[in-house]
Amino acid sequence: MYPTRRSFLAGISAATVAAVATETPILNSEVRASVKRPNAKKRPILIKGGTILSMDAKTGGHAKGDVLVEGSLIRAIAPEIEAADADIIDAAGKIVIPGFVDTHRHAWEGQLRRVNSNSADLHDYLEGTHLSFATKYRPEDMYVGNYLTSLGCIDAGITTIIDNSHNSRSIDHARAAIEALRTSGIRAVHAPGAPLAGTWQEDSWYKDLEALQKEQFGDEDALVTMAMMTAPDPEQWAVGRKLGLDLVTEFFGKEMSDLLPGFHKGGAVGKDNIFNHCTGLNDEAWRIIAGSGVRVNVCPRSDAHWALEGGFFGYQDAIDHGVRPGFSVDNESAYSGDMFMEMRMALYLQRSAAQRRKFSGDKAAPNPIGMRDVLRAATIDGARVAGLADRTGSLAEGKEADIVVINANDVNLYPSSNALGTVAGAAERSNVETVIIGGTIRKREGKLAGVDMAKVREATERSREYLFDAVGFKQDMFAEEFALEK
Template sequence: MPFSIDNAVRPLEPLVAVDDRPLLLKGGTIISMDEQVGDLAEGDILIEGSRIAAIGASLRCDDAEIVDVSGMILIPGFVDCHRHAWEAPLRHLNPNSSNLLDYCCATHFTFGPHYRPIDIYAGTLLTAISGIDTGITTFIDNCHNARSDDHAAAGLAAWQHSGVRALFAPGPPLTGAWDEAGWPAHRLAELATRLGPETPERLVELGLMAQLLPDVWAQARAMGLPIVSEIPAPELADAIRKLAADGELGPDNIFNHITALPADVLALLCEAGVRTNVCPRSDAQYGIGDGGMRAFQAALDAGLEPGFSIDNETSYSGDMFGEMRTEFFLQRAMAQRDRFGGAKGVPPLTIRQVLKAATIDGARCAGLDDRCGSLVPGKQADLIMIRATDINLHPVSNAFGAVVQGADRGNIDSVLIGGRFCKRHGQIRGLDQGKLMSLVTATQTYLFAAHGYKPDLFCDTHDSLGREFPELTRFWN
């Protein structure tokens, strides 16, 4: 029987149609992330249905619901370009992890093979709802644990139930038994039947997660789907050069990490229009490539405009504020070191550049920049409202500085996605938090028992999870 979830178990109320009555947000500080719209110290945003209708000063609309947003900073919703949402029930399990093996031993090699469809649903929904809470309105979900049609359908259903915008990209698991029959074309075709009508208002789109496998890519391309690949090591450079020479790279490719790739390879990605993102905290914590020390700057130098991605929550938090600050200080530290050593170095990164990567460049990475990532009339109304009157932000001397360097999830008053309030006055709309916690706790309890893991709330390492390194040819080659 195809995967479905009983409405009695769902922690979120079913989505309702967007209100036909216009919504007029009055008197806020607006950071649009669009050069033509610009930024307004005090301005209004008129929303009609799911779209932004107008942005300006002293807007009027006689039949609109008026919302006073004075004392708030309005920005586009954040875009997380690379998240493994299924791993959310394993949050902070491995905070001291120092390499990719540690990460894999706490996820793929241990608990991953035990996941049931309901566990995929629970993890993905927790990620989505937490995204609303922290101002992430769009995700690219790299679901590399889609062991069956039902596992993949469960992930898709969670995004559809959440009201969050997403590019859902199922992929094969790294280890353990899975249903390989018809992968990927059959599974993708089955998921496509669940998407609903193709309209700008549709919140969830479909992609494929696959490594550097042109035969697999061809099946996604035949369906017009984007392809997401992990590029966490410079050892993949030769394979990328060959793909470029064979004409296999294109704007439908999304490459994660791109850590420590040589300049000529980054130039090939730029020439082919490959979309990219970097993972400031993941690369630094797990020592991927050079630890991500120069990934962002190297991408900029090559002419790329990478977005930011959080990757996972097994070691650190799932908010974009942490990602922006980490990248800002990583780049600043490297630039200042070069300057101190007498090298010319690169110009210091600006706060505006950091916010750009977390919004409009992330939307470009997802292929959704025609819908979101900036506040522009005609685009979908995906935005967040940050209370600038909170004690940690007041007084505001620089709006970009307040958002990137000062704010946190507690300052997010409201979140709109497609014109619909998903969070308002600090509360997530339609959420039964007790149900959500019960659903996720049941998944975590089951996974720990299935692997025979006894949790230790105060341990520094997880030697009990093992340090074996199974063959990864299915995923990495």
């Protein structure tokens, strides 16, 4: 999918970031204030009386308990906590979980949601994104895409994403993408990568990558950190390793499987590699992945929708080789952007395939996975893939307060007889009542905090109108296929 060498952006100064913030029409002053003052003193947050599903072995589960947040951290988890002057969130009848982690999202495509819904394969995806709209993106379009995607993630309880940003065409494009992530308040690993088509700044990739790291990512404790999106290319990996960056790569199929032994023999495969998809890999490739500590994410819906290799996600292959993968949405150009659907798709695809093997007499058929397995992939395993398991992905004292409250009193969830089944098997985006990221409330009482949706929609419509006109795409609400005007 990717050429071996591409460049994408140059260094970004504080002054130019401020300039973009001033010019971008959808910034909200309340959101910006919270982003710019992360160390500002604020009241503790006390989540009272919820069922705590921590995904942490030491914390365990509490049928009824409290969570105290001070600053950006979880300070205490106990059956009952008292905290003077705390901002109380009533969690009675609700379920408290760690925020979901989406380990592979192309956030820049936000305004292209469902533009290519009936597509059948990878070629259709490329036609509807990289080979058309992507080539016309301006900085403001990058901002809109990243901001809209981030808000959608937060609304659905996704508190962390690995932003696979493979459309950074200039300094201004990169500047806008990073600023949008920061403004939204999401936790993100921003991985700049090469556009697949069209013109862009190519000549100074390696130098500019270093400049970007120095000028934009000096704070390791910030919500937005940096990785590098690459081709399956040891030369690019060497550049990223020199900068200490994790290496995010779309990796699938026979051709890439066949390349991996040579990469491994040359010492180019390691724990800093993150492989997306991992469909259609042979056993030797999986053994190398497992033995080298490569982190893997799988895409239950994407691989089926876009017909990657055999069209079946790589979860079972990963588990069979001792690799615990994270889940990823990939993109929203054909389907929804929530983790609830990924968990359910994974659960039933795995169970269906396992039962088919068992029914056919396969003595080595795997056991069916359960609700905890898919929730683990969507939380703590995803955090490990992102390199953030020490900060997020589970609820534990001393970890970052990335917390989601699911309202199990809602009519579609009540009564809740099992917390795991309610969250992984029944809950929806509409049941996400509260979202906290790094100790800041980003969604409360079912509404995004400090977001002017009228301005978001206005900016989105401007971007879509421009992009549609630029490539000759006429929107048809009932179209059966993606088509550009001839």
